Amino acid sequence: MSTLSLLEIRGLDLDFGTPSGRVHALRNVSLDVPAAQVVGIVGESGSGKSTLAYTVMGLLPENAQVTAGAIVFEGRNLLDMPASVRQSLLGDRLSMIFQDPMTALNPVRSIESQMIDIQHHERRSRSEKRAAAIAMLRRVGIPDPDSRIGGFPHQFSGGMRQRICIAMALLVKPALLIADEPTTALDATLEVQIIHLLKDLQKEIGCAVLFVSHHLGAVAELCDRVAVMYAGEVVEQGTVRDIFHNPRHPYTRALLKCDPGRIRKSTRNLPTIPGEVPSLLGVKQGCIFSQRCPSALDRCSQQSPAEYRIGLEHRARCHLLGEEQKVSA
Amino acid sequence: MTSIQAIRAEANGEPGPGTFLAVLRQLRKNRLGLLGALLVLLVFASAMFAPLIMTHDPIRIMVGPRLAAPSREFLLGTDQLGRDTFSRVIMGGRIPLLVAFASLGISLALGLVLGLVAGFGPRWLDNVLLLIFDTIRSFPGIIFALAVIGLLGPSVTSVIFVIAITSIPIYARIARTQTEALRNSEYIAAEQSMGASTTRILAVHVLPNVIGPLVILVSMDVPAVIAVQAGLSFLGLGVRPPTPDWGAVLNDGYNYIQNTPWLVIAGSTPIVLATLGFTFLGEALRDIFDPKLGKDI
Amino acid sequence: MSSLLRVQDLCVRFRTMGPLKALAAGTKHPFVDAVSGVSFEIRKGETLGLVGESGSGKSTVARAIMGLRPPVSGSIRFEGEEITGLSAAERKPYLRRMTMMFQDPIGSLSPRLTVRSLLSEPFRIHGLRDRDVGAETERLLRMVGLPTDFARRYPHQLSGGQARRVGVARALALNPDLIIADEPTAGLDVSVQGEVLNLFARLQDELGIAILIITHNLNVVRHITDRMAIMYLGRFVEVGPTERIFDQPRHPYTQALLSANTEPDPDAVLNRIEITGEVPSLIRRPSGCEFHTRCRYAHDICSRVFPECSASRDDAKHRFKCHFPLEGGTAPSLQQQPQVPIGTRF
Numbered sequence: 001m002s003t004l005s006l007l008e009i010r011g012l013d014l015d016f017g018t019p020s021g022r023v024h025a026l027r028n029v030s031l032d033v034p035a036a037q038v039v040g041i042v043g044e045s046g047s048g049k050s051t052l053a054y055t056v057m058g059l060l061p062e063n064a065q066v067t068a069g070a071i072v073f074e075g076r077n078l079l080d081m082p083a084s085v086r087q088s089l090l091g092d093r094l095s096m097i098f099q100d101p102m103t104a105l106n107p108v109r110s111i112e113s114q115m116i117d118i119q120h121h122e123r124r125s126r127s128e129k130r131a132a133a134i135a136m137l138r139r140v141g142i143p144d145p146d147s148r149i150g151g152f153p154h155q156f157s158g159g160m161r162q163r164i165c166i167a168m169a170l171l172v173k174p175a176l177l178i179a180d181e182p183t184t185a186l187d188a189t190l191e192v193q194i195i196h197l198l199k200d201l202q203k204e205i206g207c208a209v210l211f212v213s214h215h216l217g218a219v220a221e222l223c224d225r226v227a228v229m230y231a232g233e234v235v236e237q238g239t240v241r242d243i244f245h246n247p248r249h250p251y252t253r254a255l256l257k258c259d260p261g262r263i264r265k266s267t268r269n270l271p272t273i274p275g276e277v278p279s280l281l282g283v284k285q286g287c288i289f290s291q292r293c294p295s296a297l298d299r300c301s302q303q304s305p306a307e308y309r310i311g312l313e314h315r316a317r318c319h320l321l322g323e324e325q326k327v328s329a
Numbered sequence: 330m331t332s333i334q335a336i337r338a339e340a341n342g343e344p345g346p347g348t349f350l351a352v353l354r355q356l357r358k359n360r361l362g363l364l365g366a367l368l369v370l371l372v373f374a375s376a377m378f379a380p381l382i383m384t385h386d387p388i389r390i391m392v393g394p395r396l397a398a399p400s401r402e403f404l405l406g407t408d409q410l411g412r413d414t415f416s417r418v419i420m421g422g423r424i425p426l427l428v429a430f431a432s433l434g435i436s437l438a439l440g441l442v443l444g445l446v447a448g449f450g451p452r453w454l455d456n457v458l459l460l461i462f463d464t465i466r467s468f469p470g471i472i473f474a475l476a477v478i479g480l481l482g483p484s485v486t487s488v489i490f491v492i493a494i495t496s497i498p499i500y501a502r503i504a505r506t507q508t509e510a511l512r513n514s515e516y517i518a519a520e521q522s523m524g525a526s527t528t529r530i531l532a533v534h535v536l537p538n539v540i541g542p543l544v545i546l547v548s549m550d551v552p553a554v555i556a557v558q559a560g561l562s563f564l565g566l567g568v569r570p571p572t573p574d575w576g577a578v579l580n581d582g583y584n585y586i587q588n589t590p591w592l593v594i595a596g597s598t599p600i601v602l603a604t605l606g607f608t609f610l611g612e613a614l615r616d617i618f619d620p621k622l623g624k625d626i
Numbered sequence: 627m628s629s630l631l632r633v634q635d636l637c638v639r640f641r642t643m644g645p646l647k648a649l650a651a652g653t654k655h656p657f658v659d660a661v662s663g664v665s666f667e668i669r670k671g672e673t674l675g676l677v678g679e680s681g682s683g684k685s686t687v688a689r690a691i692m693g694l695r696p697p698v699s700g701s702i703r704f705e706g707e708e709i710t711g712l713s714a715a716e717r718k719p720y721l722r723r724m725t726m727m728f729q730d731p732i733g734s735l736s737p738r739l740t741v742r743s744l745l746s747e748p749f750r751i752h753g754l755r756d757r758d759v760g761a762e763t764e765r766l767l768r769m770v771g772l773p774t775d776f777a778r779r780y781p782h783q784l785s786g787g788q789a790r791r792v793g794v795a796r797a798l799a800l801n802p803d804l805i806i807a808d809e810p811t812a813g814l815d816v817s818v819q820g821e822v823l824n825l826f827a828r829l830q831d832e833l834g835i836a837i838l839i840i841t842h843n844l845n846v847v848r849h850i851t852d853r854m855a856i857m858y859l860g861r862f863v864e865v866g867p868t869e870r871i872f873d874q875p876r877h878p879y880t881q882a883l884l885s886a887n888t889e890p891d892p893d894a895v896l897n898r899i900e901i902t903g904e905v906p907s908l909i910r911r912p913s914g915c916e917f918h919t920r921c922r923y924a925h926d927i928c929s930r931v932f933p934e935c936s937a938s939r940d941d942a943k944h945r946f947k948c949h950f951p952l953e954g955g956t957a958p959s960l961q962q963q964p965q966v967p968i969g970t971r972f
Binding site for chain 3: 044045157158159160187188189190191192193195196214215216217218219220221223240241244245254255256258259260261262263266267268269270271272273276277
């Protein structure tokens with residue numbers, strides 16, 4: 001399985017140095033992104049899902065430090081590479097869409113020059129690059145791209161700008177597209193449009209997508225595989241059906257239960273997850289979710305749970321699964 | 330939801346308001362800032378306790394040696410009139426500090442009020458005030474100073490007046506920009522929706538958020554003011570003799586530089602130390618409070 | 627139940643360019659109507675949801691009610707008394723009885739004040755110095771389910787959900803009759819959204835407060851509101867009881883909004899009515915029915931004639947503005963005659 005993966009993240013630990021101590025933002029994160037598949041990362045704020053995306057891109061702030069693990073992309077460890085080699089992958093084999101389409105584009109340069117610049121890896125004439133840019137803009141649904149390509153970002157609405165960002169990211173035909181909450185800043189009607197666009201384009205280009213979102217509905221619609229993150233750890237991962245139909249980690253279950261989109265009947269008492277996400281400062285003992293877990297055992301607060309295999313691709317980190325397996329064995 | 334910015338902000342450890350101890354703790358880590366704070370403290374203490382420190386009366390003309398080199402009796406030697414240079418330098422710190430604090434205090438207070446009014450008031454008022462600020466700023470500073478002192482006569486008051494007038498527009502503009510940025514923030518709208526008066530909004534909710542960067546700028550402007558004051562004294566446009574003053578000592582030293590270097594050294598060292606102290610401290614405070622705030626506003 | 631707030635024909639206008647620039651450009655009408663002819667009422671203890679995409683003018687309605695954005699025409703009555711055109715001093719007593727919560731949970735709290743000072747702001751503003759601020763702060767924090775030692779914290783030391791609770795506590799400080807909540811769940815995680823909505827529901831049951839919730843999130847509206855109104859380009863297109871609108875939307879825009887909810891189920895069979903394109907600019911309002919540029923059922927008449935307000939045959943409270951309203955959630959037949967307007971307003 002691992003030989004087929006385009007991106008393999010193995011045991012990744014990442015700390016942020018802060019004046020009040022080290023924040024362990026990612027702990028022992030392992031994740032596979034197979035070629036031409038859409039992998040979703042879901043989690044709430046503070047779960048480290050965006051940090052993970054930025055780590056793969058190598059766009060972390062200075063105080064971030066990878067303390068262990070490897071990020072293997074197309075057979076090479078990104079973390080061992082010289083910076084220049086790694087940088088040359090960006091905008092070529094790897095590209096990214098950001099959360100805020102308002103700030104992701106350079107406001108003082110035209111869409112045309114930004115879209116031509118992004119193709120700097122390719123040896124083509126300027127007019128060919130321009131034609132490719134126009135074709136891509138048309139593909140993402142910008143009306144009248146021939147004349148609008150000369151426009152500046154502020155002349156486009158938020159939804160249009162996100163389409164332009166997608167066009168730019170996919171123009172270079174990357175092997176892996178990283179999308180960090182691309183629909184969060186958009187209205188629901190636009191969100192649906194953008195998700196469909198991403199899905200269609202992904203099939204056309206055949207690239208893999210790492211889709212980071214807190215929106216369960218968007219992940220369910222778009223992704224083939226899902227990883228659920230909580231407080232810097234991947235607590236459960238599997239195919240989209242594993243996660244949404246047969247969630248095994250208590251956090252995944254609680255999260256799914258909370259989604260108001262799943263509650264059909266009108267109720268005055270919506271389910272919640274009591275408690276707060278724990279601080280990631282200092283060393284943590286036991287399962288990170290144990291304080292909020294409805295079915296926590298004694299050992300949950302002392303012993304860190306191992307990863308249990310539930311199905312072919314379905315894995316979760318929870319002591320309860322260990323208990324079950326003992327009983328069945 | 331979690332953006333990398335949030336992590337960055339957390340990681341930068343921007344201190345919260347009211348965390349004086351946290352600032353001290355951060356300052357301790359910033360060596361240059363600590364040095365600056367020590368120098369500022371030294372200059373302050375020497376000016377404040379000058380009567381206790383000085384060894385002679387700084388304006389008494391003595392019959393002893395003139396333009397003498399440092400000795401046990403006269404720690405920094407004597408000037409052309411036989412006055413004790415050490416005592417003059419210690420006592421001479423009072424006027425530059427007074428000028429700096431009086432003029433910058435006045436311009437900070439007035440600049441803040443005008444800036445808040447311009448930033449929060451109606452558009453036409455903003456435009457009128459900006460026009461006035463720009464008019465004042467368009468005068469070359471030193472010419473303006475010469476003109477005013479020519480009119481009012483050389484005195485500490487006219488120096489304070491000149492520096493205050495020329496600094497008001499700078500602070501007012503910064504206060505205005507900050508106020509305007511805050512004006513549309515949601516918490517201001519929330520206060521308005523509760524029925525808070527404009528005065529209350531400005532005093533309780535805008536001022537505390539505007540004043541921080543301004544105070545830092547003021548502390549970085551102190552050396553410039555000390556230099557200007559010393560410069561005016563040097564030109565004979567500041568304090569009248571025989572009042573001790575760094576600029577005056579420097580001027581005397583300049584006149585007798587061929588006889589002795591000690592007067593120039595004694596007059597310039599405190600200026601250099603005070604300038605460095607306030608600059609280091611100001612920069613350290615800026616780094617602690619607002620990493621984004623550049624020097625070039 | 628008597629009417630607490632009645633808004634009639636509200637119009638709010640924004641300037642698009644300065645007077646000099648407009649003169650230079652020769653523009654006769656340098657304005658856009660962000661809100662145009664909006665009428666609704668809220669009864670005591672009722673919850674009304676105002677739903678629309680960004681740019682629909684829903685937040686502007688709230689700001690107009692609170693007096694932050696003076697309307698160009700129309701009337702806003704609080705318990706029968708007109709509150710448009712009041713001076714700040716005249717408005718102040720009304721601002722004790724209705725409060726507004728803004729979108730950003732942390733950004734709407736003054737950053738240099740402690741929670742305790744934030745919660746005592748309403749008392750100070752309204753000159754209630756005789757109240758025991760310490761006791762009031764504790765009472766309010768307990769009411770919203772926060773530990774009392776939170777009084778010493780600053781806004782940046784709170785999580786989004788906690789800050790939202792402080793916002794609710796502040797809104798409740800003076801026992802208002804009406805709370806206007808602009809996107810109360812924006813920026814909150816799903817696990818916390820439920821908490822905030824439950825808090826609203828509980829407070830309403832306990833205190834009988836009327837709530838106006840402004841949101842683009844239909845899931846929020848569904849569980850907490852009694853009635854809802856859907857806004858498009860500054861106008862209401864449909865108003866009615868929430869359950870009924872969810873069951874049988876009559877306006878195609880409502881139907882599209884309802885189906886734009888992504889389904890957290892990978893196998894869900896979605897017969898989604900996707901609307902194409904984006905909200906048109908207010909500067910170039912489409913003619914006729916303003917939704918016709920994105921409507922899948924649009925006919926000729928839709929681009930020419932502005933649809934009057936009509937009511938459902940079986941429920942007069944369910945009203946909508948559409949020439950070809952949907953029947954039972956299905957597409958209207960082409961042979962169907964345009965609706966006969968009943969001539970009433972929302």
